[in-house]
Structure formats: C-alpha cells, structure tokens
Amino acid sequence: MAGHIYKTIDLVGTSEAGVSEAIQAAVDRASQTLKGLEWFEVGEIRGHIDNGRIAEYQVAVKVSFRVMSHDELQAEA
Amino acid sequence: MAGHIYKTIDLVGTSEAGVSEAIQAAVDRASQTLKGLEWFEVGEIRGHIDNGRIAEYQVAVKVSFRVMSHDELQAEA
Amino acid sequence: MAGHIYKTIDLVGTSEAGVSEAIQAAVDRASQTLKGLEWFEVGEIRGHIDNGRIAEYQVAVKVSFRVMSHDELQAEA
Amino acid sequence: MAGHIYKTIDLVGTSEAGVSEAIQAAVDRASQTLKGLEWFEVGEIRGHIDNGRIAEYQVAVKVSFRVMSHDELQAEA
Amino acid sequence: MAGHIYKTIDLVGTSEAGVSEAIQAAVDRASQTLKGLEWFEVGEIRGHIDNGRIAEYQVAVKVSFRVMSHDELQAEA
Amino acid sequence: MAGHIYKTIDLVGTSEAGVSEAIQAAVDRASQTLKGLEWFEVGEIRGHIDNGRIAEYQVAVKVSFRVMSHDELQAEA
Amino acid sequence: MAGHIYKTIDLVGTSEAGVSEAIQAAVDRASQTLKGLEWFEVGEIRGHIDNGRIAEYQVAVKVSFRVMSHDELQAEA
Amino acid sequence: MAGHIYKTIDLVGTSEAGVSEAIQAAVDRASQTLKGLEWFEVGEIRGHIDNGRIAEYQVAVKVSFRVMSHDELQAEA
Amino acid sequence: MAGHIYKTIDLVGTSEAGVSEAIQAAVDRASQTLKGLEWFEVGEIRGHIDNGRIAEYQVAVKVSFRVMSHDELQAEA
Amino acid sequence: MAGHIYKTIDLVGTSEAGVSEAIQAAVDRASQTLKGLEWFEVGEIRGHIDNGRIAEYQVAVKVSFRVMSHDELQAEA
Amino acid sequence: MAGHIYKTIDLVGTSEAGVSEAIQAAVDRASQTLKGLEWFEVGEIRGHIDNGRIAEYQVAVKVSFRVMSHDELQAEA
Amino acid sequence: MAGHIYKTIDLVGTSEAGVSEAIQAAVDRASQTLKGLEWFEVGEIRGHIDNGRIAEYQVAVKVSFRVMSHDELQAEA
Numbered sequence: 001m002a003g004h005i006y007k008t009i010d011l012v013g014t015s016e017a018g019v020s021e022a023i024q025a026a027v028d029r030a031s032q033t034l035k036g037l038e039w040f041e042v043g044e045i046r047g048h049i050d051n052g053r054i055a056e057y058q059v060a061v062k063v064s065f066r067v068m069s070h071d072e073l074q075a076e077a
Numbered sequence: 078m079a080g081h082i083y084k085t086i087d088l089v090g091t092s093e094a095g096v097s098e099a100i101q102a103a104v105d106r107a108s109q110t111l112k113g114l115e116w117f118e119v120g121e122i123r124g125h126i127d128n129g130r131i132a133e134y135q136v137a138v139k140v141s142f143r144v145m146s147h148d149e150l151q152a153e154a
Numbered sequence: 155m156a157g158h159i160y161k162t163i164d165l166v167g168t169s170e171a172g173v174s175e176a177i178q179a180a181v182d183r184a185s186q187t188l189k190g191l192e193w194f195e196v197g198e199i200r201g202h203i204d205n206g207r208i209a210e211y212q213v214a215v216k217v218s219f220r221v222m223s224h225d226e227l228q229a230e231a
Numbered sequence: 232m233a234g235h236i237y238k239t240i241d242l243v244g245t246s247e248a249g250v251s252e253a254i255q256a257a258v259d260r261a262s263q264t265l266k267g268l269e270w271f272e273v274g275e276i277r278g279h280i281d282n283g284r285i286a287e288y289q290v291a292v293k294v295s296f297r298v299m300s301h302d303e304l305q306a307e308a
Numbered sequence: 309m310a311g312h313i314y315k316t317i318d319l320v321g322t323s324e325a326g327v328s329e330a331i332q333a334a335v336d337r338a339s340q341t342l343k344g345l346e347w348f349e350v351g352e353i354r355g356h357i358d359n360g361r362i363a364e365y366q367v368a369v370k371v372s373f374r375v376m377s378h379d380e381l382q383a384e385a
Numbered sequence: 386m387a388g389h390i391y392k393t394i395d396l397v398g399t400s401e402a403g404v405s406e407a408i409q410a411a412v413d414r415a416s417q418t419l420k421g422l423e424w425f426e427v428g429e430i431r432g433h434i435d436n437g438r439i440a441e442y443q444v445a446v447k448v449s450f451r452v453m454s455h456d457e458l459q460a461e462a
Numbered sequence: 463m464a465g466h467i468y469k470t471i472d473l474v475g476t477s478e479a480g481v482s483e484a485i486q487a488a489v490d491r492a493s494q495t496l497k498g499l500e501w502f503e504v505g506e507i508r509g510h511i512d513n514g515r516i517a518e519y520q521v522a523v524k525v526s527f528r529v530m531s532h533d534e535l536q537a538e539a
Numbered sequence: 540m541a542g543h544i545y546k547t548i549d550l551v552g553t554s555e556a557g558v559s560e561a562i563q564a565a566v567d568r569a570s571q572t573l574k575g576l577e578w579f580e581v582g583e584i585r586g587h588i589d590n591g592r593i594a595e596y597q598v599a600v601k602v603s604f605r606v607m608s609h610d611e612l613q614a615e616a
Numbered sequence: 617m618a619g620h621i622y623k624t625i626d627l628v629g630t631s632e633a634g635v636s637e638a639i640q641a642a643v644d645r646a647s648q649t650l651k652g653l654e655w656f657e658v659g660e661i662r663g664h665i666d667n668g669r670i671a672e673y674q675v676a677v678k679v680s681f682r683v684m685s686h687d688e689l690q691a692e693a
Numbered sequence: 694m695a696g697h698i699y700k701t702i703d704l705v706g707t708s709e710a711g712v713s714e715a716i717q718a719a720v721d722r723a724s725q726t727l728k729g730l731e732w733f734e735v736g737e738i739r740g741h742i743d744n745g746r747i748a749e750y751q752v753a754v755k756v757s758f759r760v761m762s763h764d765e766l767q768a769e770a
Numbered sequence: 771m772a773g774h775i776y777k778t779i780d781l782v783g784t785s786e787a788g789v790s791e792a793i794q795a796a797v798d799r800a801s802q803t804l805k806g807l808e809w810f811e812v813g814e815i816r817g818h819i820d821n822g823r824i825a826e827y828q829v830a831v832k833v834s835f836r837v838m839s840h841d842e843l844q845a846e847a
Numbered sequence: 848m849a850g851h852i853y854k855t856i857d858l859v860g861t862s863e864a865g866v867s868e869a870i871q872a873a874v875d876r877a878s879q880t881l882k883g884l885e886w887f888e889v890g891e892i893r894g895h896i897d898n899g900r901i902a903e904y905q906v907a908v909k910v911s912f913r914v915m916s917h918d919e920l921q922a923e924a
Contacts, residue, residue, distance in 0.1 A: 206493030283339030801899030
C-alpha cells in the first residue's frame, strides 16, 4: 500500500540579517500560498556584497509539503 | 535548431513495502496530473521508524516530462 | 527585514548544436511563460547518440526568477 | 530554548534478498539495543558476488534516535 | 609486496520489476563473460516511464573482478 | 610514532531559534557525557515546519573528542 | 524479467575549438569501434594551456552502449 | 565579446557569536584590502570547542570581486 | 533471511610520518577495544602545520566491525 | 626528491557568446598577469538572464601555473 | 579539428605496505598490458583488516591512456 | 566580537616518492613565502605516468594561514 506523497519546491530566501532569517523568509513565503508544509532542507548559502558590506544573505531552501496520493485521488473520484 | 524541453519536479514517494514501491508511488502520483512523463531519477532514500520497525520508506524522486519548446509555442501562436 | 524571494525550476534543454545552445533553449522556454528570470545554473550535461552521432545535447538547467515576498504579499492584501 | 537531540549511528545491513531487506536488517538490529529510533538514511549500496551470483546486498544505513537533551539531563540531576 | 589487483567495469542493468532486480540483471550479465567477480557498487538509480507507468528501472552498477597482478604475470612468463 | 586519536560522533541538534543555536544544543549535549571535545563540523541543515512556521531547525553536527591512543593505552597497562 | 543491459566506457575527448567539439570527438571515436551507442554523460571539463592560450579542451565523457543481456546470451546458446 | 572577470579568494572567518557573524568577519576582512567585492559563497562550517563550549565558529567563505578583463587591460595599455 | 550486520565508527588517526601511518594509528586504536574489525574507509586527509613544517597528518578513518545480527541475538536469548 | 609546484587560482570568466568563450575569457585574463599557465579546470557554470535572454554565461575556472619549488628557491638563495 | 582521445579504466590496486604502494601496484599492472599510459587519478581509499591489523590497503585508481582518434583511424584506413 | 581570519591558497605538490612526500613538497613551498601556516587539506590525488611507471604523484593541497583580522588592521591604523 502506498503512503503519503510530498512535493518539494526550490526557493531562495534572502535577508540582510543573517542565515536563519533568510531561511525563515523562504518558509514564510511558501506558507502564503501552500498548505501542508512539513519540512525544509538548506542548500547553498551565498550572498551579495555591496560597498564592502553584506547586503543580503541568499539561502537556497527546499520546502516540502504533502500532496494527495494516487490512492487518495482515486478515492475522491 | 532547438529540440525538446523537459521539466523536472521533485517528489517524495513513500511506502511501507520497500524502496521500489516508494518510487512507484511517486511516479503513480505524478501520472495522475501530468502528461508526457518520460523518466525519473532517485535521490535520497530515507525512512521513518516507529516502535522499532520501518513504518515507511521515503524516496526522493525527480520526475521529468516533456513541455512544449519555445519554437513549438511560437508556431502555435 | 526580509528581502526578495526567488523560485527555482528545473528544466532540461536540448539542442543538436552544442552545450550552450541547449542551455539557451531552456532559458528561451522559461521566458515564454515566466516573468522576472534572473539567473540560471547548469547541472548534468548528457546527450543522446543515434547511429553513432550526437543526436542531441541534453543539459539540466535550473532557472530562477523573483516572486513576491511574504511582506510584499501582505502589503498588497 | 534548545529542543530534542538525536544521535546517529552507522550500520551496514546485509541480505541475500534485496536492497530493502538489507535496510530492514540494519533497522531490526538497531531496535534490539536502542530505544527511540526515529528515522534512517541510506548511504552506499554495495554487495558481495560469489560464484557469479549476488551472495549478499550490503547497504550502509544511518539510524537516528532521540537522546535526552542537555536541559533534560540538567532537570534530572 | 604488491597484492591482488581488481578491475571495475560500469554496467547499467534494467528490470521492470524493481531496483534489486535491475542490479541482479547487471551482475548476471557480467558473470556470463567474466570470471572472478567479487563485489558490486550501485551508482545512479533512474528509470523510464511509459504511458504513466514505470517501464523499467535503470541502475548503474560497478562490477569488480580480480585480474592477475603484475607479479603474477611476471611469474607466468 | 603515532600521535593523538580522535573519535567523531554524529548528533542532530535542534532549536526553534536558529541554525547557530541548534549547533550549540548539540555541542552542549555532547559535553554533558564526553570529556575532551575538540571540534565540530556541520552537515545537513534541515527543519520541521508546523502550521506554516519553522517549528525547529535541525542541524547535523559531527563532534570530535580525543581518545587515548594505542600507545597511551599500552603504556597504561 | 530482466531487460536490456548497457555498458559504459570512460573517454576523454579533446579539441582546440571548444567544449562541445571535445565531446563530439569522444563520441566519434567510440562510434568507430562500438555498435549500439545510446547516450553520453559529461564529467570533468579541463584543458591544457600553452603559451598563455587554451591549447585544448579536455572533456571526460562516459559513453554507454547496449550489450546483449544474460537472457539474450542464453537464448543464443 | 568577453565580459567582466571575477577573482575568488578563500577565507575562513571566525566568531564566538554564530555562523552569520563568522561570515561577516570574513567579508569585513576582505573589504579592508580589496575593492569591488560582489558576492560570497559559504563552504564548510566547523568550529573549535574549548572546555565543553563552542569557543569559535569557523566558516569557510569564498569572496569574489571584479578584476579588469583582458580587453580592459589591453585598452589601458 | 537477514545476514551479518556491521557497525561503523569514525576515528581520526594522526601521525607525523605520513598518510598511511595515520590510517594505521586509527586502526591500531580501534583494535585495542573492538573485536571483529573487518574493513576501513579513508575520508578527509588534513594536517597541522607548526613552524612551517607538517606537525601531523590527520586522517579521518571509518572502521567497520561485525556485530551480532537481530537473528543471532534472538537465537541467543 | 620534490618536484614542481603549481599554484591554482579561482576566476569566473564571463561571455555573452557561450560556455567555451567564458572559459577562454578567464584564461586570457590570467595570461595577462601570470607566466607559466599549464592547465585549467571548469567548476560551476551559471549565468545572468536579462529581459528573458541570457545576458552572460559565467563559468568558474581554476587556472594552475608553475611556481618555483622549495628546492629551486633554496638553490637561488 | 579534433585532438587526441584517451580511454580511462578503473582498477583497484592493493598493498600491505601503504597507500602509495597500492597506487603503484595498479599502475604496474596496467602497464603490463597497455601502451601509452599517461596519467592516473585516485578514488576511494579503503582496506581490509585482519586480526586487528591492516592486511591490505585497497586504492581505486583510474588509469588513462591514449587511443587513436577518429581522424587517425580514418587516415589509417 | 570577531576572531581570527585565515586565508587558504591552493597548491599542487609533486613528488616521485609518494603521496605524503607530495603533500610535504607543497607545504614546504608555502612556508618559504608565507608566515603563520596553520593547517592543510588534501584534495585530488593524481599523477603522471611515463614509460609505464609513475613519474610523479600530484596532490592538490589547500594551505591555510592566519591573516590579521579586520579589528587588528583597524587597531594598527
């Protein structure tokens, strides 16, 4: 029997405050338009430097959320 | 001349039966809502343990399908 | 304060001409349906061989574009 | 405030039946001596060949379980 | 003193049944034409989708077998 | 002459505050039961999302500490 | 039932013209002595510099071709 | 026509406060002696533990800055 | 039927003599307190420099040893 | 006896024409200020998109050149 | 114009003496049956432990040698 | 408060004797022109084969040394 299915999308969150804040920005954004967010994974951490200072941290964040499985879709039909 | 274009989405399929079944669950789910699936690639293999037993295998699966190319979209317009 | 948010999608561009042309095909396609494309990253480079000759180069390309941030969405509401 | 802490150990499970069975063997073994197993991650998949046949699948499995956090240990003292 | 020497070849085994069966297909094939197979290592796991169903699992398998060492070759001469 | 020997254990620290706090939680926990901690290395950064918000950051941390070498053990015997 | 089996060989193609041309050189060479070439994958891209100019691009290319499966070999016997 | 050229240097920034602060320390240092810093990329995150506490976070940071291109150098000559 | 189970521990061996000697130091140490060591795998090779000279090579070594399987533990009970 | 020593620097070459041209731009630049360039290795391939079109390919290139060895420096003193 | 073509084979050299000796064993073996060896690359370093001591170092070595290019083969015909 | 800052440079050391000797050659060279070397990390291990024998081991070595921090530079001004 098949179980839950999750979909993962790739975002880049940015913040001038730090790494954790940039992650949070990405998750906040995802939660505006998606239901059922379950976990995130952090990828590349980069950033933009302007005039010798860190202008923004840019953190790649994979956000995963539950979608209805094949069986659930069938049951609904 | 440009050729076909494919789009790849990231799913996590789960199954209590095994790795291959979890992959299958992800592909089954993708085929419910997408046409033109062509291939998949397996990423991380993980799982949840409950009460000392494997409750579910969780397999990250990238599923790719054909989308209309720039030229095909132009020709249609 | 949170900054811009970007979304990244995975495409595979193909071309019979070469690697750069396959990248271009993927970006061209993305620009047909998405606004605000900012950068791309090249992943796996593969290809199909037919009758002893390269029939097409297949290049995985991640294309990133700006989406409205959580704050911008809030401000709009 | 700090949350839960998990410890991860590295096992190699083996089975003559297949990949999923080798993963299961590793988790079964861990559950004999450890409480609070929560998840596993699969690493390298290898195997031994004997007389031209697969004698055993050998799968590296990281098994994680909850340990008491620093705060919990302090509270207990 | 130098010891045994092994050679590793790269195969892709396929099966419509599952991941372990595709590995087995690769090892079975190698054992038809090579003596002294000792171990295998699994690489990329992919597959072909046809008409919304997994048509075949494709598993990259490195198969290693013993070859005569430099010293053994010398001794034979 | 052989030198010091170190052992490395794998922990996952969690915190609702951020990445650095999760690392700290793991190191704090290790220092409760182990002497001679010398360095740590950060692995995967993940997290749990609950109700659209980051419930906890989960950071894999390898913590290394000095153990007595073979020679030191011999000298003690 | 087992399906097709493929063998993969590692070549390094070189060209003074560019990356795509070096890939092509590798595939051209493989097609001189091997039947049934199906796909290639690009690995490391390097090159030699002579007198301040790129003397040649050197591209590692894995070329895969179909071999007869265990079952096909059995059927032929 | 060739465009801008960037040079990337590898630094390790350290801080007793956290990961983001260690990144900042590296960028601050680079901006003391280099003009035209544009972006950074974070590599390995490690740290030193002293007396059971994190004495410093050590973060590998690649810092990139613009250098004059071959054409610009030619034009200046 | 499940087969043998192995446990893998992470050590860092050090030596002022060279890479192989540092690996040996780690294995020697493991064999002081563990029975049934079977194989090792080398990870990161680093070292400490003192006064312009290599003071010690530091080699991460994973050492694996056999543990009793679930079935063997059951049989013993 | 020690042999030659090489130093490797990290550049990012850019071009609006393609991947090979961006590599060339980096090597051209290096050869303006460095003698004894011997080889290059290509890292990440990225690019900037402007108004839906590839504005520039950005290719990370490691360029290596010979430096005088310790022994040669000693001999010169 | 296409240049030289190289073929790479995968060997595992072993030695009871150390890492460099195991590499040498693999190269020695390759040179018995192949002409035109040009370079090698070291992969995974592992080993077998017997009775608490390193019985042999096992080093994966890719050995590359020149093969005649497509053009050279054509010219010969 | 910011701590020490380190800079890392990439060298390739070579030796006809072995891997450890090639590492040593790189560190020896670095110590001729740089003060405050602290640690090294080994990257790719390759080598050149001449006339069927290993002519030289080529080992990529990252060497790190302390540079004055931003605060120290400021204090000096």
